[in-house]
Amino acid sequence: MPYTTKQHQAILNCLSRRAEEALTAADLAEDLRRAGSPVGLATIYRQLEKLEKLGRIHKVSTEEGAFYQYCPHPAEGRDCFLLRCEACGRIVHLDCSHLRELYTHLETDHHFRIDPRRTVLTGLCGACAEKEAVHGNN
Template identity: 60%
Template sequence: MAYSTKQQQAILNCLKQRRDMPMSAADLAAELRQSGQPVGLATVYRQMEKLEAAGQVHKVNTEEGAYFQYCSHPEGDRKQDCLLLKCESCGRILHLDCTQLQPLYEHLLQEHHFTVDHRRTLFSGLCEACAKKERKDGEQ
C-alpha cells in the first residue's frame, strides 16, 4: 500500500493485535477511542474498504453483520489464496494458507462457470480446542 494515514495504521495495528478474532467497525472505533485515538465510525468503514482492497484485511460477512480481520500474508504476497475457518463455538477465525481447495475452485469455474472469491469465503465448524472440549463433555 503506497499511502497510509495515521488512522489507517492505528486500525491495522488494532486488527494485528487481535489477529484471530474478527472485529466489527464499531468494535474497532470503540477500541481505538479507548486507547486515546479518537476516530469516527465512517472513517473506520472508509479505511477498512481501503485495507480490504489492498489485501491487508479480510471482510467476513456473518448473520450479525460485517467483521474485519487482519490478513497475515507477508507484504507482496497478499493475493495468495486464503482459507478462513470460523469456530461456531468460540467465534475464533483461523486464517489458513492451503492449496488443497484449488482443484475445487477450478472445478466450479470449469464445470459450473462460478468463480469463488476465496478472500470472502468462510467455512464454519469447530476449532481443535472446541472439538476436544465437546468430545470430552460428551464422555461425561
C-alpha cells in the same frame, strides 16, 4: 504505494496487532481510543472498506454483524480463507495451497470460480468439537 492517512495506518496497525482475532468496528474504536488515537466510527468504516478492497483485511458478515481480520499476505491469488466455528464464533485465518485443487475443479468442471479471499468455511474448531464429543453431542 497508495496515500495513507494516520487513521488508516492506526486501524491497520490495530488489526495487525490483533491478527489472531476478528474484530468489530466498535472493537477497533475502543482499542484506538485506549491507545490515545480516537477515530470516529464513520472514519473506521470508510477505512475498513478501503483496506478490504486493498486485500489487507477480510470482512466476515455474520448474524451478529460484520467482523474484520488482518490478512498477513494481501497479494492477490493467495489461497487464504477463513474458518468460523459455529459454536464459539472464533474466526481463524488460513493460507493453504491444498484448496487450489478444489478451486480448479469447481472452475473447470462446474464453471464456478471461487473467490478465496471471501471464502468462509463453517464448522467446529478443535476445542468445541472436543467439548461436543465429551458431552456426547456428535
